[in-house]
Amino acid sequence: MSFGTLGLSPALQRAVSDMGLYAPTPIQAEAIPAALKLTDVWATAPTGSGKTLAFALPLLQHLLAAPRQTNFRRPVRTLVLVPTRELAVQVGDVLANLAYKLPQSLKVNTVFGGVSVNPQMMALRGGADIVVATPGRLLDLIDQNAVRLADVQHLVLDEADRLLDLGFADELQRVLALLPAQRQTLLFSATFAPEVEALATKLLRDPVRITVEAFEGHKPDITQRAIAVDEKSRTALLRHLITENGWKQVLVFVATRYACEHVANKLYKAGMFATPFHGEMSQGARQEVLSEFKAGRWDVVVTTDLASRGIDIAMLPVVVNYDLPRSATDYTHRIGRTGRAGAHGDAVSFVTAAALAHWQLIQKRESLELPLEQVPGFEQTETPPPPSPGNGGIKGSRPSKKDKLRAAALGNPLN
Structure with a gap:
């Protein structure tokens, strides 16, 4: 055609x-x-x-x-x-x-x-x-x-x-x-x-x-991995993976603006060309970061979900979920930044003990069965917290306040 x-x-x-x-x-x-x-x-x-x-x-x-x-x-x-x-x-x-x-x-x-x-x-x-x-x-x-x-x-x-x-x-x-x-x-x-x-x-x-479903032969070529790690060891593990694998373009997703600045600063002090990217930066600064990242002048960009949609970085090889996304939908959009236009990509998720139940929910909704890897020298020692009443804070198990507001909005048609 x-x-x-x-x-x-x-x-x-x-x-x-x-x-x-x-x-x-x-x-x-x-x-x-x-x-x-x-x-x-x-x-x-x-x-x-x-x-x-x-x-x-x-x-x-x-x-x-x-x-x-x-x-x-x-x-x-x-x-x-x-x-x-x-x-x-x-x-x-x-x-x-x-x-x-x-x-x-x-x-x-x-x-x-x-x-x-x-x-x-x-x-x-x-x-x-x-x-x-x-x-x-x-x-x-x-x-x-x-x-x-x-x-x-x-x-x-x-x-x-x-x-x-x-x-x-x-x-x-x-x-x-x-x-x-x-x-x-x-x-x-x-x-x-x-x-x-x-x-x-x-x-x-x-x-x-x-x-249009992603069918065989047109599915993004993304290798997905999940690594069990203690919360305090994530930055050290990230440095190790970048060095060990020789990654030169890495998009790292975190949960907050503070984490963007904190993780990027730690990586930069460790000798890596890393920079934050978040919504409180000026538009000029954000455009400059994206342009320089696409040109290969930054090795690591640490970002919030701001960068999970609509940003096309040709041949981006690696995405890392330093913090897990809030929902399976956000997971889809995050890892979709790699493996584009027929290129191969890697998507790595860090799973702390506290986030294990949330990771299991994401896997269920994404129909994934990824083994939890242990990286030598970074073996997980923390244990999951005891289950709490209700949904344990996992998005999607029962209606949140936001879900209830959204449901109420159904009575106010968008027309």
Whole structure:
């Protein structure tokens, strides 16, 4: 199958060919024809499967087919919402690079928080055909009359499960209230938790549901390992593994901003080129870390779940879960940073005695059966704590306060 069989215009086919792409991925082969028909689309596909092009190409074709009615101001006809600044930049770059190759002038603007709002307001003078935005900054710009959403014809929620989650619910509700009722809505993500699916159902109208599983021959080539280790020995074990295996690009996930700084500082003092990456850093600092990491100038980046979605680092060889993720869904997104585009990757999880029950739950939900390894010199000596009443703090065993709030939100449809 080629891109030419999907109904794309010759100009878009040439643009894709210029990117060195000749055959669509499974998600692109299914989602592009559906999106071209102007139906709502609900798409689930593994990380690294090409979801961005799956919605970018039909969006651009719709804009080419319906030129704007005025030459003086460009109404925002397409809105792409994403949960993080890094993903906004990545998606915006893909759309802008494709639009640059097209015969009709299309303006793409990317807006996100963490930087001054003034340059973004200036860039929006005269409007834009496509706006890629994080919800909070978009609302800031709306409040300052820098952007209007009354003409939006196409809405995309990328990493939709995060945007539909409780953390974005209020902001997303405000944005949706400003959009025309008649529009096309596209949801794309690698995972959808059951409670998020209920919210998505209320948002879409007769959607085409697309689920692309990672099948043999297209599954990410990721070797997963679990190592039993005492909590106090994790940093020393991490140094040992990096040195012993000669790892040169390692993405290390921890639970908190403090742990980012603490672990990165310890590694740096031990002679390793390590740096933190978290949400309290300025946008400029975060972009610099990512650029230098991709260029190989940092050996280790220690991060929170900020980096678990939407960040594409070509040929990233190793991901380490220094702290286990809160949920099986987060585990999927974390290890999905490696093993991309056919490359091999390694994903290593440290399992302390206190986290053993949580690790067993993640394994159950991910259908994993990984033996707990012991590394010589770092054998686990701690024992699991006695079971506590209730769910023992394990996410998913019974409704948490957040789950209850999310359930209550089902009575307030997102429309």
